Amino acid sequence: MAILKVARMGHPVLRAVAEPIEPDKIQTDEIQRLISDMVETMEEYEGAGLAGPQVHVARRVVVVELREDREAEETEVLPLINPQIRPIGDRKISDWEGCLSVPDIRGIVPRWQAVGVEALNIEGEALSFEVRGFPARLIQHEVDHLDGILYLDRMKDLRTLSFLDESARFGPDASESSDAADK
Numbered sequence: 554m555a556i557l558k559v560a561r562m563g564h565p566v567l568r569a570v571a572e573p574i575e576p577d578k579i580q581t582d583e584i585q586r587l588i589s590d591m592v593e594t595m596e597e598y599e600g601a602g603l604a605g606p607q608v609h610v611a612r613r614v615v616v617v618e619l620r621e622d623r624e625a626e627e628t629e630v631l632p633l634i635n636p637q638i639r640p641i642g643d644r645k646i647s648d649w650e651g652c653l654s655v656p657d658i659r660g661i662v663p664r665w666q667a668v669g670v671e672a673l674n675i676e677g678e679a680l681s682f683e684v685r686g687f688p689a690r691l692i693q694h695e696v697d698h699l700d701g702i703l704y705l706d707r708m709k710d711l712r713t714l715s716f717l718d719e720s721a722r723f724g725p726d727a728s729e730s731s732d733a734a735d736k
């Protein structure tokens with residue numbers, strides 16, 4: 554296992570469209586090691602999710618830390634290979650997001666409240682599930698990375714962009730805005 558270097562905004566790998574992973578390659582040492590290194594890197598930097606391009610690997614793989622809500626202590630790390638998402642319903646929710654590739658900054662981003670997810674798991678088996686709320690936001694953020702999209706591109710109002718330390722001093726607490734409906 555290894556902690557990988559995280560690409561920061563400005564590195565072209567973050568703007569490239571990542572390539573799918575062939576299903577019969579999922580069980581190879583190369584891909585299994587990549588995924589375990591991504592999990593270790595995410596945990597080291599206290600991220601809630603990480604996408605292949607963020608560790609300079611332009612492949613369609615993400616790891617996400619799923620929990621009931623932002624405050625929940627129990628988590629489950631889920632690797633998703635070649636994930637595809639579709640919105641469920643037409644409601645969007647606006648809430649704070651940050652990104653390990655855009656350090657020390659956060660902003661308010663509208664996202665679908667609920668999404669359906671299809672992906673392959675670490676054994677190459679098909680997964681299909683629905684998520685809503687924070688995990689739905691997280692998965693949309695990570696899947697965007699596979700298409701070269703950063704959360705900044707999704708923001709409707711750049712005035713909410715804040716440095717974490719200033720936001721802690723002056724801004725609304727993230728948990729207070731979690732139900733704010735998008736207009």
Ligand code: NI
Pocket residue numbers: 651652653654694695698
């Ligand atoms: Ni990110």
